[in-house]
Amino acid sequence: MIDKALLAQKLTEQITLTETKIAGFEEMSAPVTPDDAIGRVSRMDAINNKAVQEAALAKAREKLTKLKVMQANLDDPKLGLCKRCGRPIPMGRLVLMPESSLCVRCSR
Numbered sequence: 015m016i017d018k019a020l021l022a023q024k025l026t027e028q029i030t031l032t033e034t035k036i037a038g039f040e041e042m043s044a045p046v047t048p049d050d051a052i053g054r055v056s057r058m059d060a061i062n063n064k065a066v067q068e069a070a071l072a073k074a075r076e077k078l079t080k081l082k083v084m085q086a087n088l089d090d091p092k093l094g095l096c097k098r099c100g101r102p103i104p105m106g107r108l109v110l111m112p113e114s115s116l117c118v119r120c121s122r
């Protein structure tokens with residue numbers, strides 16, 4: 015059985031966390047003005063960092079979308095069942111990754 019109250023709590027926690035993360039990434043990836051000397055960081059490093067940040071930002075946004083879909087579907091009777099095979103997703107997995115809609119086997 016799915017502990018809906020616990021899952022709802024985890025979703026809220028993760029949504030807040032992910033939103034904070036996204037805000038942080040957006041701040042970091044704000045356009046650099048010409049006056050902002052890159053300093054000791056080489057230009058290549060700056061470019062690499064930006065690519066890494068953008069990838070992390072895209073991932074965080076994707077996670078946030080999934081979390082919100084999950085939150086909107088809390089009353090769905092199929093909640094906690096794998097979208098692919100229909101088997102229950104273990105509560106332990108949902109607590110760690112409340113955005114998961116596939117069981118461990120199907121997500122591989």
Ligand SMILES: [Zn+2]
Pocket residue numbers: 096097098099100101116117118119120121
């Ligand atoms: Zn499955």
